[in-house]
Amino acid sequence: MKVALLIVGLIVGGAVGWYTAPAPAVDMKIGGVSVEVQKDDGGAELTATGPKGGSLEIGSGKPSLLANRTTRAAIFAAGGGVIGLILGFVVGGRRQSV
Numbered sequence: 001m002k003v004a005l006l007i008v009g010l011i012v013g014g015a016v017g018w019y020t021a022p023a024p025a026v027d028m029k030i031g032g033v034s035v036e037v038q039k040d041d042g043g044a045e046l047t048a049t050g051p052k053g054g055s056l057e058i059g060s061g062k063p064s065l066l067a068n069r070t071t072r073a074a075i076f077a078a079g080g081g082v083i084g085l086i087l088g089f090v091v092g093g094r095r096q097s098v
Helices: 002-019 069-097
Strands: 026-030 033-040 043-049 055-061
Touching: 002 069
Parallel strands: none
Antiparallel strands: 026 033, 033 043, 043 055
């Protein structure tokens, strides 16, 4: 039961983190170059990616750690896993004492 709740917590936490991440303010394609601009309360970041995979990032201000979708999903997945594991111990502890 503990492992099942841990896995469910990881999946749910990761999904919540991924789908609640801030969407880019501007996302456009100019020729073969993809340009994305993200803005949050602490600053802004421009990322340009070329057709061969090279990229250039320019930032101003102090961007939030949670603005990055992948980092946000990992943090939320870890939190969900911890919550799932705690629930697994709570549910498992009640079964053994009855």
